[in-house]
Amino acid sequence: MPTLKIDGKDIAVPAGTSIIEAAKKAGTFIPHYCYHPGLSVAGNCRMCLVEVEKSPKLQISCFIPVADGMVVHTENDRVKEAREAVLEFLLVNHPLDCPVCDQSGECELQNYYMNYGLYESRLFEDKVKKEKVVPIGPTVMLDGERCVLCSRCVRFCDEVTGTHEMGIVNRGDHAEITVAPGKELDNAYSGNTVDICPVGALTDRDFRFKCRVWFLEKTSSICPGCSRGCNIEIHWNKERPYQTPNERVMRLKPRVNPEVNQWWICDEGRYNYHFIDQNRVLYPMKNNGKDLVQASWQEVMEEGSWVMKELQNTAVIVSTDVTLEDLWIAKELFIHKLGIQTIAYLPTKKSGEEDHLLRKSDKTPNTKGAQALGFEAKANEIFSLAEAGKIKTLILFGHNLIDLLGKERAQKIAEKVDSMVWIGSNQHEGMNLAKWIIPSSVYAEKDGTFMNYEGRVQRIFKAFPALGESKAEWQILKEWAQHIGINLPYENSSVIFEKMVQAESAFNGMSYQKLGEEGVLLNDSKDEGRGTMDDGRKKHVL
Amino acid sequence: MENDAAIGAYEYTCYRINNGFVKGIHLVNRKELTFLERIYIFEAFKGILITSTHFFKNIFLHTAHLLGFLKGQSAAVTIQYPDEKREYAPRLRTRHRLVQREDGSPRCVACMLCETVCPAKCIYIIAGEDPDPNIEKVAKKFDIDLGKCVYCGFCVEVCPEDAIRMDTQIMDIAAYSREEMLLDMDELLHPGSRKNG
């Protein structure tokens, strides 16, 4: 391993590492625009200049690999002066749009200007005009004037998605970012270009002007959009209800996890957050034969608890949207304490598109978790039993029977079953078939874990309190159990997780601490294909 | 105990000041009341005397003015609000207004800096897309709750577009309910109007 000196600090890194990465390891941040660890090196912004001893000119640290005995200075006068000059150059044609620009608050031009620029302006305000506010695709808006031509977005479309929609045309001052003639930026991952654009040239049409970024709170979570389980951050705000009425979540952003999603998430997942605040079931309801009417928790728990006593003919279908904690409580209660045999898991959504990058066809986050806890995929068997009139009580976790089975079959089942209980978070047509409706919280409102398709257990964190009277599934089951005299002494999800780890050998050695930011793989999960993008492309080292 | 220590420290500071450690401060010691002052009744009469002297002097002078005498001597003047209004200094911070562009649209681009800086959290803005790409962003809704505003003027100072000012010279901000204290964008753009009041 070559050893080099960066600002007087010795550091050994693997051969082939670039200076910028070595510096990061040594704890020195080198400002940069075009360099992105997930993309190839372009070396066109010149922001990362450093002085390497014995070489006559300053060098770009993103491109130069380390060598043994190298001595690098990142903070001397020559470097500082060069950075200042580069910034001045980059800002020559940059409009001072900051009050309007959605990037304001997250913009590297602003940040670097304050940290490394602060030069006397020599500007005479005859800037080259370019196109502004161009919708270049369904999700992305382009402002040519603000672009610093770092080419990150171009490389993203070339290297990651391989769809080649974007390019830089013209030369010099007139160079401009654009989409290829007749094309749109509409690949399944287009939102990522907004994340990697260091300035406000590409903005998210979904998020634009909805909320200034400095008002946002951030909570780490896992995307529930498919079984990949991409690491995300939920950006939310509830202090300003007048800005976005009845909407708390403003956007989702990917969180770097080299083992799962690297730096990216798909658009499907990125824009899949509206359900958190829309069409929610806010309070328990009861079907009086014609309509659903509001009921109290007391009513549901007491009148509904007979449902649980009639064990012979009770069937339960859990969903794969809920956390491992919820599933394990369901297992404890229904299988261990009540001995129900007719219990199965069933994803609430039909399978969808899958590709070589991240998206998986299973569009729910915890199917593997349900399997690992021993739930079986025999929902169809249960539905057939129900059709034959052999099921009196059917407990569903958010499933839309009409969607899954078709209207006719769903209605038939609803007629044959005496009492259908539906525990779910979002309203849909299928919910009306149930006799009891119990409101549950969504993933952003609870603590817990999901297990992704390769058996990685990852944490989700509670961002804000549950809407209306809804509660986490484990809590609902626990209270219900209490009404029929079964004590499930678990106060929060971390206690449940601990108990689950003790009870299920596959989870051996796990704890919320150990899961941390990147999650832990289940003991018996296979090694194949893990942590790489599925096309086997070289995994980037962080 | 803690209190004693605090008092001690306070006395020490006074001592330092009294002994000239701190220069440039004019110290006035509190005057002890005399016996007559402390029994209060004489002081009360003294007060009544002063008040009535002014009262009768003013009545006399105002009557004289009415009759056309003693014009040179001024009597106490009050402003007959709301018939008369007082002139304010131009720099006084009065009710907010939003500045318009030439075509009458608001100059505000909903950057929300004023909302961010406002210490009373009384500005509520909703941003929207402007059809003109050179403007790009516009305030769709802009409310200020004057019931909360502390007239600090930070919002004016922070605005990068010079879109909000407090130069309307309107100070009579009163209403019968909290809701009426809320200025909407229309009223802010046309400061003379008062829908609510």
Ligand code: SF4
């Ligand atoms: S649009 Fe953004 S990411 Fe693309 S080249 Fe310009 S600055 Fe870079």
Ligand code: SF4
């Ligand atoms: S690939 Fe799946 S988990 Fe990842 S962001 Fe998309 S929907 Fe979410």
Ligand code: SF4
């Ligand atoms: S004057 Fe001060 S308190 Fe009033 S709106 Fe402006 S910033 Fe807020």
Ligand code: SF4
């Ligand atoms: S600071 Fe000025 S431009 Fe920005 S929102 Fe307030 S009034 Fe509008």
Ligand code: FES
């Ligand atoms: S980051 Fe090195 S040249 Fe752009």
